[in-house]
Amino acid sequence: MIALxxxxxxxxxxxxxxxxxxxHQPVSLxxxxxxxxxxxxxSAGMAVLLGPVLVADYLxxxxxxxxxxxxxxxxxxxxxxxxxxxxxxxxxxxxQVAGHLDSQRxxxxxxxxxxxxxxxxxxxxxxxxxxxxxxxxxxxxxxLIDRHGQVRDNRIIHLQEQHAGSTAAQVQAQGVLLQRxxxxxxxxxxPLANQPPVVEAPRKSAPATAKPAEPEKPKIPMAxxxxxxxxxxxx
Numbered sequence: 001m002i003a004l005x006x007x008x009x010x011x012x013x014x015x016x017x018x019x020x021x022x023x024h025q026p027v028s029l030x031x032x033x034x035x036x037x038x039x040x041x042x043s044a045g046m047a048v049l050l051g052p053v054l055v056a057d058y059l060x061x062x063x064x065x066x067x068x069x070x071x072x073x074x075x076x077x078x079x080x081x082x083x084x085x086x087x088x089x090x091x092x093x094x095x096q097v098a099g100h101l102d103s104q105r106x107x108x109x110x111x112x113x114x115x116x117x118x119x120x121x122x123x124x125x126x127x128x129x130x131x132x133x134x135x136x137x138x139x140x141x142x143x144l145i146d147r148h149g150q151v152r153d154n155r156i157i158h159l160q161e162q163h164a165g166s167t168a169a170q171v172q173a174q175g176v177l178l179q180r181x182x183x184x185x186x187x188x189x190x191p192l193a194n195q196p197p198v199v200e201a202p203r204k205s206a207p208a209t210a211k212p213a214e215p216e217k218p219k220i221p222m223a224x225x226x227x228x229x230x231x232x233x234x235x
């Protein structure tokens with residue numbers, strides 16, 4: 001009887017062991033690839049305020065979404081983002097733009113006190129996703145504001161990148177799209193490097209107020225002496 005129960009017990013142990021492996025199967029964590037940006041050498045290069053960078057609401061999560069052929073989005077079962085995707089996007093763009101401009105003066109918004117940028121970049125990313133059979137797609141828009149507060153460039157961007165289909169290949173393709181975005185942005189920024197300094201208009205002095213005329217004092221006639229026996233002064 002014991003001999004018959006032993007194989008059954010071993011079978012149950014195997015089933016529970018497989019179930020445990022399936023439950024505790026590790027999930028891969030992914031970060032965007034920043035490429036190999038050039039380390040900027042100029043400490044006094046072009047001053048750029050990068051941001052605010054607005055990222056679409058559906059991307060502000062750790063879930064790695066997969067675009068389906070019908071256009072819907074589903075959560076990936078074999079991976080997720082290792083932290084904040086928005087933060088990864090900011091850091092990737094910062095390093096890439098600083099490298100292309102060769103400037104250490106590229107900072108993320110909000111700027112520190114005393115930092116006066118030559119240009120501020122207002123960037124909005126409305127789409128960044130891919131699927132096993134769908135290419136990686138990036139939709140974005142930027143506006144460049146010069147030091148005078150004028151809009152110098154406004155552009156809508158649509159980029160697409162093919163990949164091999166795996167989750168790792170999709171994440172790599174999305175990183176490549178952001179690198180291409182940073183390259184195009186840097187090309188648009190370079191002509192704004194040599195702007196004339198902001199000259200404050202001279203303040204107009206307030207017109208001098210005329211002093212009110214003083215009222216004339218009544219004239220007192222001079223006393224004229226009359227020669228008589230007595231001196232009488234007549235006024």
